[in-house]
Amino acid sequence: MSTPADLLPFLRQLRLFTAFAETDLAALAQRLRERVLRKNQVLFREGDPGDEMFLVRRGAVLVSKVVKGRVEQVLNRIGPDEFFGEMSLLDGSPRSATIQAETDVTLLALDRTSLNHLIEVSPHAAAAFFYAMVHVFIERLRKSDVRLTEATRWGLEATGLDVESR
Amino acid sequence: MTERPAPAKLELLVRRDDESFDVREIGSSLGYIQSRPQRIADGGFEISEVKSRVAGEQSFILKNEATERFLLLAEPEKFLWERMDGKTSLQEIATAYVLRYGEFDFDVIPNLIRKLQRAQLLTLTPRSRLRQVLARNRRQRVVKAVETTLTGLERVNISSRDVQRFFQRLHRWGGFLLFTRAAAVGCLALAVVGGVAAVALWRELDDVFSG
DSSP: OOOHHHHHHHHHTSGGGTTOOHHHHHHHHHHOEEEEEOTTOEEEOTTOOOOEEEEEEESOEEEEEEEETTEEEEEEEEOTTOEEOHHHHHHOOOOSSEEEESSOEEEEEEEHHHHHHHHHHOHHHHHHHHHHHHHHHHHHHHHHHHHHHHHHHHHHHHHTOOOTTO | OOOOOOOOEEEEEEEOTTSOEEEEEEEHHHHHHTOOOEEOOGGGEEEEEEOOSSTTOOEEEEEETTTTEEEEEEHHHHHHHHTOBSSSOHHHHHHHHHHHHSOOOTTHHHHHHHHHHHTTOEEOOOSSHHHHHHHHTTTSHHHHHHHHHHHHHHHOOOOOSSHHHHHHHHHHTTGGGGGSHHHHHHHHHHHHHHHHHHHHHHHHHHHHHHO
């Protein structure tokens, strides 16, 4: 189990915390909870309630969404230094996808109470945190646009549907 | 010259019973070769041979009876058309083609499919037989309602959370007794007693009816 002091070098290099002062980072490190997952272990499922986001310290997780029966589409692969689960943390909605460990994984969980504490105690750090988060959202939105067009292309190619000449 | 992009891929996760999973990358080409093209129903088209002056070359006219559109098919294309029965995959059709002609032109199948689609000679039919029957009788209101209900049911997603933990707890707090020899003997004894009681009741049935 890592101590808050052990976490500092890791947190310092994350995009979300680049604008944090050392004291803010140290305070945050104390509020993070470490979670370890074995390979294949499910962290949460689509539709589960949740109020935490997770930072990936080691390993990689798969984000998936049910397509049919036991088949799910892999939406994303999240590796070291990246984060996930922020949507439920921010809007309180159920989990939008299932997260499972692709390898053995170490995560750091940040819950809503800790986030609210950060906003109250260090509004400047909180603003920087949200600003960095928005940048990541934009990147993810662009990627999801690409994924959507790829899925459409897959459908057209797999069915041999001739749309051009219709 | 524009380069053709690589076939699109989908990454799918397939769960197993023991909570583990496999991740499979499925290329669109795999989806394509496993598709099963189906020509329109038998009464919807007519095919007849065209007399050719060139010796050894056979060609056919394929007519869509509904749209009055014609297609000229070479003999290998007719061979492919005859196999588009909705049951044979493109992979199997291609294999049959190679076995028949000893060679394979990679463009012949996609080109023919495009031509047939344009002439509305191929149909997209549902996979399940029940769905096919329903689709054929869609004009009837009851059938339409059944189809709508089925579609609705297909969209229902039943999931259970923490069910494993629940049964683990149930097992720990007494459920395990059901899986002991004593429980098995008890069940057997109950079954015997039940059987004897049933026989006794059967014998008394006449008395009950006669009052």
